[in-house]
Every structure is written in C-alpha cells, then in structure tokens.
Amino acid sequence: ETLEKAKKLASYKAVDDNVRAGMKVGIGSGSTIKYAVDRIKELGIPLTCVPTSFQSTQLIIAAGLELSDLSRTPELDVTIDGADEVDAQLNLIKGGGACQLQEKIVAASSKKLIIVADFSKDSSQFGDNWKKGIPIEVVPMAYVPVMIKLERSFGLKPVLRMAVNKAGPVVTDNANFVIDAQFTSIDNPADLATKIKMIPGVVETGLFINMAEKAYFGQKDGTVKERS
Numbered sequence: 001e002t003l004e005k006a007k008k009l010a011s012y013k014a015v016d017d018n019v020r021a022g023m024k025v026g027i028g029s030g031s032t033i034k035y036a037v038d039r040i041k042e043l044g045i046p047l048t049c050v051p052t053s054f055q056s057t058q059l060i061i062a063a064g065l066e067l068s069d070l071s072r073t074p075e076l077d078v079t080i081d082g083a084d085e086v087d088a089q090l091n092l093i094k095g096g097g098a099c100q101l102q103e104k105i106v107a108a109s110s111k112k113l114i115i116v117a118d119f120s121k122d123s124s125q126f127g128d129n130w131k132k133g134i135p136i137e138v139v140p141m142a143y144v145p146v147m148i149k150l151e152r153s154f155g156l157k158p159v160l161r162m163a164v165n166k167a168g169p170v171v172t173d174n175a176n177f178v179i180d181a182q183f184t185s186i187d188n189p190a191d192l193a194t195k196i197k198m199i200p201g202v203v204e205t206g207l208f209i210n211m212a213e214k215a216y217f218g219q220k221d222g223t224v225k226e227r228s
C-alpha cells in the first residue's frame with residue numbers, strides 16, 4: 001500500500017546511489033530497511049554487512065549476505081537505516097523499534113549515515129509528525145529515577161514502553177528498558193540529547209543529532225525527495 005511503496009522507493013534509490021561492491025555496510029533496523037536489503041540482494045553485489053539488532057541480523061542472514069560485526073569490521077563505508085522523524089537539519093528521532101543503541105553505535109562507526117523513509121517521517125521540526133516522544137534506553141534498575149528526572153528537569157512526559165507480545169516492559173536486544181519521553185517542542189535538540197544522556201542510568205537516546213548525511217523520502221506520487 002502507499003506507505004510500503006514509498007518505503008521501497010526510498011530504499012531502492014538510496015542503495016543504488018550509495019552502495020557499491022566490496023563495501024562494508026551497516027544495516028539498520030525496522031520495516032523500511034527491509035527494502036534496502038531486498039535491493040542489495042537483487043543487485044547481487046559482494047559486500048560485508050554489520051547488523052544493528054537481532055532483527056537486522058535475521059534480515060542479513062535471510063538475504064544470504066555476508067554477516068560481520070564491529071569487532072571484525074569496525075570501520076564501515078556506509079550505514080543505511082530508517083528513522084521515526086527527520087527534521088529540516090537532518091536530525092533524527094529513532095528508536096520506534098527500540099533499536100537505537102546499536103543503531104547509533106554502528107552509525108557512528110560509518111563514514112556516512114543514509115536514512116530511508118516514507119513521506120510521513122519528513123518534518124521541519126521534531127513533533128510535526130512523530131507523537132510518541134523521544135525513545136530513551138535505560139538500565140532497568142534505574143527507570144523510575146530516570147523518569148522522575150526527565151519530568152522534573154526537562155518537563156518531558158516519560159512513559160515506560162510496555163511489550164505487546166510479552167508480559168511486562170519491552171526488553172531491548174541489550175537487556176534494557178525503553179522510556180518514551182513525550183514533548184511538545186524541542187528548542188535545542190543537541191543540548192537536550194546531551195543532557196538526557198548524562199542522567200545516570202540512561203544508556204542512549206533516540207536523538208541522532210548531526211549524524212545523517214542524507215535522507216531519502218519516498219513520495220505518494222512515486223518520486224523520491226532527498227534532503228542532505
């Protein structure tokens with residue numbers, strides 16, 4: 001349907017523009033990245049892939065691509081990943097799929113971070129489209145004090161992310177919890193990202209500031225809008 005077609009359009013264009021034989025490629029997580037892996041498989045080019053989650057690992061294996069990790073492949077040519085929202089400055093909110101910790105580590109180990117998304121992720125400011133707050137990965141024993149600080153110090157509205165197909169909270173691939181911190185507007189995302197990261201117990205935030213090189217947004221009319 002429309003969204004899926006838009007995800008596919010963005011992913012195919014991004015892979016064709018940015019992935020070449022012999023590259024070391026970080027593979028993101030979520031539903032959009034699936035199409036990028038499909039395109040890489042279709043092209044049949046030899047390359048080494050590093051995952052960003054159990055889901056990403058499964059995508060790489062299912063596509064018959066060469067699977068590596070950051071211990072063996074610490075410097076990547078490009079990482080392709082999805083996002084929950086992209087602002088006018090190419091800052092990202094990620095973590096809708098609770099994979100932001102490994103995604104940020106892999107993205108930071110890459111020369112380029114390329115974002116693939118449908119039109120619904122294309123915002124000028126955070127909060128224009130994404131209403132679920134900033135995903136924050138926390139150590140389970142600290143989640144209540146972290147929620148208190150998020151509320152008192154930054155006026156955020158923190159909610160512990162509960163699982164759907166499992167009783168209790170979502171547990172990430174790194175055995176942590178996720179807090180979704182709802183906001184009305186974020187004046188200085190870089191500043192907020194740093195301050196949240198400094199709260200004891202916070203492992204990583206879904207604010208990817210000044211990291212992405214280019215974003216591809218699939219459109220309803222079959223075109224792809226690019227922002228860099």
Ligand code: DER
Binds near residue numbers: 032081096097099
């Ligand atoms: O969890 C994540 O960070 C995902 O990359 C998310 O931001 C995008 O997932 P989607 O492609 O399914 O929207």
